[in-house]
Amino acid sequence: MFLKKxxxxxxxxxxxxxxxxxxxxxxxPKQTEAAGSWVQVWxxxxxxNSVDSSKWNFEIGPGPNNELQLYTPNNVHxxxxxxxxxxxxxxxxxxxxxxxxxxxxxxxxxxxxxTSGKFDFKYGKIEMRAQLPKGQGMxxxxxxxxxxxxxxxxxxxxxxxxxxxxxxxxxxxxxTLHGPNYFGSTGIGAYHDTSDTISTxxxxxxxxxxxxxxxxxxxxxxxxxxxPQDLDGRKWVFDHNFFIILNLAVGGDWPxxxxxxxxxxQDYKIDYVRVYQRQNNDYEPAPAKNFIALxxxxxxxFVTVDKFVGDHKLRANRDSASVWEMFEVxxxxxxxxxxxxxxxxxxxxxxxxxxxxADKETVGPWETFQVxxxxxxxxxxxxxxxxxxxxxxxxxxxxxxxNRPTASTWEQFDFVQK
Numbered sequence: 001m002f003l004k005k006x007x008x009x010x011x012x013x014x015x016x017x018x019x020x021x022x023x024x025x026x027x028x029p030k031q032t033e034a035a036g037s038w039v040q041v042w043x044x045x046x047x048x049n050s051v052d053s054s055k056w057n058f059e060i061g062p063g064p065n066n067e068l069q070l071y072t073p074n075n076v077h078x079x080x081x082x083x084x085x086x087x088x089x090x091x092x093x094x095x096x097x098x099x100x101x102x103x104x105x106x107x108x109x110x111x112x113x114x115t116s117g118k119f120d121f122k123y124g125k126i127e128m129r130a131q132l133p134k135g136q137g138m139x140x141x142x143x144x145x146x147x148x149x150x151x152x153x154x155x156x157x158x159x160x161x162x163x164x165x166x167x168x169x170x171x172x173x174x175x176t177l178h179g180p181n182y183f184g185s186t187g188i189g190a191y192h193d194t195s196d197t198i199s200t201x202x203x204x205x206x207x208x209x210x211x212x213x214x215x216x217x218x219x220x221x222x223x224x225x226x227x228p229q230d231l232d233g234r235k236w237v238f239d240h241n242f243f244i245i246l247n248l249a250v251g252g253d254w255p256x257x258x259x260x261x262x263x264x265x266q267d268y269k270i271d272y273v274r275v276y277q278r279q280n281n282d283y284e285p286a287p288a289k290n291f292i293a294l295x296x297x298x299x300x301x302f303v304t305v306d307k308f309v310g311d312h313k314l315r316a317n318r319d320s321a322s323v324w325e326m327f328e329v330x331x332x333x334x335x336x337x338x339x340x341x342x343x344x345x346x347x348x349x350x351x352x353x354x355x356x357x358a359d360k361e362t363v364g365p366w367e368t369f370q371v372x373x374x375x376x377x378x379x380x381x382x383x384x385x386x387x388x389x390x391x392x393x394x395x396x397x398x399x400x401x402x403n404r405p406t407a408s409t410w411e412q413f414d415f416v417q418k
Contacts, residue, residue, distance in 0.1 A: 036282030038125050043274035046090035049078055055119060059112045059247075061101065067139070068251035068258075070099050070106035076113075079269065089269045092140075092248045094133065096264040108258075112247035120147040120241040123283070125276040126162060127206040128246075133266035134199035137258030138167040139249040140268040142205055144242040155183035158237035160214065163205035166255035167262070171196050173205065175216035175224055179237040185308070188231060188323065190216070190224040190345035192361070202271055210278070212286035214238060223361055224345045229289045232323050232418065246270065290329045291342070291418035293321035296392035297378055298410040303327075303392070303400060305343040305358045312357040314348065314400035316392040326418050330363070335371050336384065338363045350383045354403030356390065372407065379415055380407035 044055055051058070058073040075095065081087035094110040128142045141164045146157030159178035166174075169191075176189030194203065206217040216224040228236040248268040251257040258264075294303040296316035302325045304318045318325055326342040339348040341358035347367040349360040360367055366385035374380055381390040381402075389404040389411040404411050 036278035036280055038276035039279050040274055040276050041121070041124070042119055043272060044090075045087075045272045046078065046270060047086070047088045051076060051090070051113065055115060056113045057116060057118065059114060062104070062106070063112070063247075063249050063252070065249070065252040065254065067249045068106070068137075069094065069108040069110040069249060070101050071112045071247070072099070072109050073111065075109050075111040081271075087271070089131075089271050090246075092246065092268040092270070094138065094248050094250050094264065094266045094268075096258075108250040108264075110248045110250055112245065114145075114243055114245045116145075116147070116243045118243075119275075120243040121275060121277070122239070122241050123209055123211065123277060123281075125206065125208045126244070126274075127204055127276075128163065128273050129202050129204045129271040130163075131202045131267075131269040132165050132199050133248065133268050134167060134170060135258065135262040135266060136167045137251045137255050137262050138165070138266055139252055139255045140165050141245070141247055141249070142273075143245050145245060146237065147241040147243055154178075156180050156237065158240075158242065159183075159187075160207065160209065160238060160242060161187075161189065162207045162216070163218075165198070168255060171198060173198070173218060175207070177214070177226060177238070179231075179235060181234045182231060182323070186323075188226060188342075192216070192218050192221075192223040194218060202269070209238065210283050210286070211239070212236065225287070226345075227286050227289060229291060230323070230326075230342055232291075232326060244273065244275075246273070291326045292329055293325045293416040293418055294327065295321075295414040295416055296398070296410075297412040297414070298392040298394055299398060301392075301398065302416075303413075305341045307343050312344070312346065312359045314356050314358060316398040316400065321416065321418065332363070332368055336368050337371055338367050339369065350385050350388075350390075350402040352386070354386065354388060354401045356400045356402055374407065374412055376412070378412040380411050381413070382407075 059071050075093045077091050079089045079091050092111045099106050132140050143161045145159055149157040155178045161176040164174045171194050172191050174191050176187040178187045182188050203219050208215040213227050301316045302318040302321040303314050303316045304325045324343045328340040330338040346358045347360040348358050349367045350356055368384040369381040372380045383402045388402045389407045390402045391404045391411045392398050393401050
């Protein structure tokens with residue numbers, strides 16, 4: 001998530017009673033399965049006629065982030081599955097309607113539920129099957145906050161966004177971590193492009209949260225893995241109990257306001273929420289990652305993928321290296337590597353015209369580079385897709401391209417271990 005989405009103090013509860021010859025370390029992209037199998041420990045199938053008061057609280061009041069809706073307990077209902085008479089969905093409904101709360105008039109209403117005080121836990125597989133609303137200004141979320149929120153405050157308590165979606169990017173979902181010195185627009189996360197059925201069909205959204213590693217999935221497809229190494233020295237705060245939150249916001253700093261194309265009401269349909277934990281708490285150690293920063297010989301600057309710019313291009317224009325200048329090295333064998341940008345957890349990819357972006361979730365020839373050590377000890381990266389070298393072109397404002405047949409100064413880099 002790119003903006004604060006913290007548990008608001010202004011909202012009240014309504015309780016319902018290896019080493020390569022080129023000289024640097026690499027890691028394999030293969031994921032290992034933990035020893036213990038997953039066992040369900042909690043869940044809600046939403047097959048009743050009302051919200052289960054033993055599991056959920058409603059929150060009442062305005063939301064944070066300059067959202068436009070008033071959260072009420074009246075914007076939920078249950079809907080039968082047309083393909084399975086024994087199954088139902090929880091529906092959070094966003095409406096365009098006026099309501100007054102504490103002297104303020106709101107033009108939209110919706111609902112937000114949480115399990116605080118009723119179910120919290122440390123580590124597990126958390127999964128939701130849902131069909132998302134659509135339209136400009138819609139912001140559904142499935143997320144968690146640290147149970148120590150009232151003591152530590154946000155973001156020190158930790159926030160784990162399992163799934164967020166905003167209407168202005170209608171085929172994209174987001175998964176993000178927020179903590180001390182990595183929150184809001186500097187949260188550590190990734191986006192995942194899906195099909196355009198996100199609002200017409202049900203999909204599953206999952207995280208596997210284990211000691212020192214968190215993995216995100218959509219429909220069983222892994223799209224992001226984060227560990228404390230990704231934080232570049234910042235504090236990992238995902239080692240204590242968290243609780244679950246479901247909400248549908250209208251408007252706010254990130255999605256923007258609804259416009260004349262937005263149709264109301266909009267429904268966030270949730271088939272189930274389930275929590276699993278490893279049998280006997282049997283976890284394998286978190287994977288070791290190898291991060292480098294690329295320092296261009298052309299100008300002595302570090303290569304960055306700037307989230308604020310948002311175009312996913314690589315530029316050699318930073319004096320120092322932190323998260324956005326970090327690349328995880330994936331060993332593909334025989335001196336070949338792929339580079340995974342820490343900014344949005346995407347592979348560096350060369351396009352047929354030689355332009356370079358960090359925008360791919362999988363590795364093919366265009367995401368593969370041969371590492372060549374130069375006589376001066378610096379490295380050159382030759383792309384396998386077009387057989388051209390990666391270059392920090394000072395004539396292009398230090399934007400990286402891969403269109404050089406030979407490696408000279410602009411095509412050389414220092415690999416700085418992070």
